[in-house]
Amino acid sequence: MESSTEQGSGHSLHAHTELVEWITRHGGSLDDSVRVAQDASRGVHIQVKGDWSQPISKETRVLRTPLGVTMSYFNAIGYESSQGSFSKHGVELPQAFIEAVAVEETCTFFLMGQFLRGQEGFWYPYLRTLPQPGELNTPLFFGEEDVDWIQGTGIPEASVQRYEVWDQRYEECISKLEEVGFEGFEEYTWDLYLWASTIISSRAFSPKVLSGVIEASKLAEDSGVSVLLPLIDLPNHRPLAKVEWRAGSSDISMVVLEEVSPGEEISNNYGPRNNEQLLMNYGFCLPNNPTDYRIVKLGVKPDSPLSKAKDRQIEMFPQVANNSDDHYYIFNVFYPLLAPDTAMEHSMFSPALFNSLTVMHANERERRHIEITETSISIPTAYGNGHSTLAALSQISFELIAHIMMLEATGQNRQLQPANLKQTYAQIYRNGQLTLDKAALVVATWTLARAREHNRGESWEDIKILLNEHMAQIPEGHFSAETLSRIRVRILERESLLKKNGELFRLGELFSLLPANMQEASRNCFNHVLAKAGQLVPALQTDPQAMFSLVVCLLVATGQSPQARPQLSPRLTRWVDFLVEQYPPLGFPLGTSETMVQLNQLVQGEQAQAWAVQDGMYWLSEGSGWLDSKLLAWAFNVVEAEMVLTPHEPLQVLVTENPGLPRLGCLYVPQE
Structure with missing residues (x-):
């Protein structure tokens, strides 16, 4: 030797x-x-x-x-x-x-x-x-x-x-x-x-x-x-x-x-x-590697909907069993090997990863229509199925924030100069991972930000203004000018999976679905119930699902009211009809929610249905079903299925060393 x-x-x-x-x-x-x-x-x-x-x-x-x-x-x-x-x-x-x-x-x-x-x-x-x-x-x-x-x-x-x-x-x-x-x-x-x-x-x-x-x-x-x-x-x-x-x-x-x-x-x-x-x-890395991407492990449980769908895919197409690579990738914004018609979200998150996440975070309503082919398992594009897309983007955002925080926390040597070639390449690798994750987070939360915009237009100029506002949250100097440009190009030049803005609503925003002349009375009635119930059921005011259920109950009762329906927007009536069709109100139990059990006892005992008329909601009579125990239980289950937990101020991870992972509950209401 x-x-x-x-x-x-x-x-x-x-x-x-x-x-x-x-x-x-x-x-x-x-x-x-x-x-x-x-x-x-x-x-x-x-x-x-x-x-x-x-x-x-x-x-x-x-x-x-x-x-x-x-x-x-x-x-x-x-x-x-x-x-x-x-x-x-x-x-x-x-x-x-x-x-x-x-x-x-x-x-x-x-x-x-x-x-x-x-x-x-x-x-x-x-x-x-x-x-x-x-x-x-x-x-x-x-x-x-x-x-x-x-x-x-x-x-x-x-x-x-x-x-x-x-x-x-x-x-x-x-x-x-x-x-x-x-x-x-x-x-x-x-x-x-x-x-x-x-x-x-x-x-x-x-x-x-x-x-x-x-x-x-x-x-x-x-x-x-x-x-x-x-x-x-x-x-x-x-x-x-x-x-x-x-x-x-x-x-x-x-x-x-x-x-x-x-x-x-x-x-x-x-x-x-x-x-x-x-x-x-x-044994080496490339600074600014254009073909860089991160492999994601989903940890799919054997009895999960995705695992069952994969089993079904193998039954239908036995040759799929030979494919061991799941292709779960998060791409670098410079990644060049993309088909021209690749959707914006799929250009950052591989179709296999994104589709798998939509299946994992879809509700039962969406999973009933799951599409299985030899090459993919996905939730089909249809009215109401944007919920799974937004839920998947939210989960991706949480994962990105957590990974960024972990890389930052474990990168204690990042302020030091590498002492040898191994450390030099390791630093290049780590820095590339951080840039990749942060750019991907900007793109993922862009679609979520659009979903929260209810009063903005969707013209090219409107989108550019909204994008400028979104990217203004990025600290100056955080990305290179070239990376910022590529993020913009990726967002503006590729069509999003979600065609419309404004499909996620916080609690108080749901009243905007009603005609202007109905909004004040509806808010007053909701606040009336909340104030009364809050005295005896304090947990109600800290239980988002229960509070959302009250508003959904109000909106559905309004949508089914002969007096109110002619005044409602097509978007609201279609959504109400869709919910009633997809979730037939056949004896939904109140479940184990102590808050809902106590709320139901309160409103039934005080005949709270009458509060609607007292507060100016003339279109809801005592027979409308408003706050009926069955409708309340039904609304509670609907909210559980249709709610999306999104990251609250997700780009704070670019500013603050450890911003945490605060969640914001929103209800999904599809556009027409």
């Missing part, structure tokens, strides 16, 4: 130049227009020569790696065919071991064996240019002080899970090597296994790069085969770089699909990786 001095020298430009010479001797090449370069910010990388006369064009094959220098499972088993052969190059793993362990572990132990060969190994010119054991920056290699920088994020849990999986696999493998009497198995240490596993997870390519010489049946994505490609794995990652790897019968090529100017770096593209994936798998 190499000394530390020798290992460190592998990161030099000289070592990479020798790698290129080695590749060339075996039939590979660099295009004449490119060279290997090195600088402090990008390390060793590939770039177009500075003195090249013109940009290199699309379809230029910039790198070419011969099949003979690739490393994969097929080398470990010494695969041979008429189309090509793959040599073991001196590492002979026992056949009994290969048959007993997974393909991934065969690849890992083969790489370990090649590393142990040191300078005698065939792949030495390649392996010496890789990060050596002790030089990797993924979280499994973080020290105690480094771990402090990622507390409160998803990284520690993910690291523990990976460590446990790899530890179990290593113990099984090393036990098997010992069992079959493999000489020198003691050199295959846990530290070397961690290194080899990390190298493969961070640098290996899809087995499809070998499709030019190996039959497709052996190259399935779930086959466990991974391929190391010396030289082609050298370029740095750049999100959205336009490149392609092409499999041939004698080599694999990296082809650029965009023009690159003289002196510019030629980048690889690992795919739309978020910073958590980059840190976990590759």
Whole structure:
């Protein structure tokens, strides 16, 4: 094995130049227009020569790696065919071991064996240019002080899970090597296994790069085969770089699909990786990563409506059972891989996440119409179903506020300067998470803010004024100018799932649904009941559901009154009819609410129905059902189903270090 001095020298430009010479001797090449370069910010990388006369064009094959220098499972088993052969190059793993362990572990132990060969190994010119054991920056290699920088994020849990999986696999493998009497198995240490596993997870390519010489049946994505490609794995990652790897019968090529100017770096593209994936798998993060997103875990209970709907989906479409990824994501505002017609809310919260939350927080009325297809489970768009959308946005907002508070509370080192590269990347990751969460909160609460606006127009100018007011709550300098611009673009250029403003009402706002000439008398009557009841049932004035029930009882009685109905707006009459249709008043019990039981006893004992006429509500006679025990019980259950608990002043989390999570009860009343 190499000394530390020798290992460190592998990161030099000289070592990479020798790698290129080695590749060339075996039939590979660099295009004449490119060279290997090195600088402090990008390390060793590939770039177009500075003195090249013109940009290199699309379809230029910039790198070419011969099949003979690739490393994969097929080398470990010494695969041979008429189309090509793959040599073991001196590492002979026992056949009994290969048959007993997974393909991934065969690849890992083969790489370990090649590393142990040191300078005698065939792949030495390649392996010496890789990060050596002790030089990797993924979280499994973080020290105690480094771990402090990622507390409160998803990284520690993910690291523990990976460590446990790899530890179990290593113990099984090393036990098997010992069992079959493999000489020198003691050199295959846990530290070397961690290194080899990390190298493969961070640098290996899809087995499809070998499709030019190996039959497709052996190259399935779930086959466990991974391929190391010396030289082609050298370029740095750049999100959205336009490149392609092409499999041939004698080599694999990296082809650029965009023009690159003289002196510019030629980048690889690992795919739309978020910073958590980059840190976990590759040991680095990108500041302002445009493809950043956060994975959300919902914790769905087995007997929940969503879990039952998923079971039903599998019954209808058995192939869905093979899809293990739920795609529950919160996107960065710069995330570019969105269809043009993606709804504004879905552009921030993946459709799978948003639809799942609507199902989880829908009421029974909405869930009766749940739509299940092969690709989604959702509450369909229909009159009255905006409740689930607003409930989902409220829950998302609470989660975002809680996560922001946790990141802030656990980021005690954020005022310190990172002491090493691990801490630098951890800081980039944490800061990216905070910016992502805060921008997503601004977008989520924008729709909730619209739902609270009852007296504003919905023209383009009205929306822009309302948006300016919403964003004025963001402290100056909290976001970069570019981020603020992207938030505005995301809101203004994409259509919201909710087409109308003003569908959430606080208690006193519900009276505005009545004609102006009925509002004062209705408020007086409500206050009359509240004052009388408050003397004997003090809990009523601190029980939002009970107070909302009184107002709903009043509005429904009014909506069913022959005298009042001709004067009411179409919105109110449609809503009243909708509630009566969806919640048939068939003996709803008062339930366990002590407040409602006491209130019912009070109003029945004092014949409170007569208060309506006394207070000027001439359209409600004693036979109208106003404050009838059955109607009260019915209204109580309706309110329980139709209420939405929204965050109160949610953007205070951008101003105050620990604003808490105060909730505001609102009743959902759909627009026409």
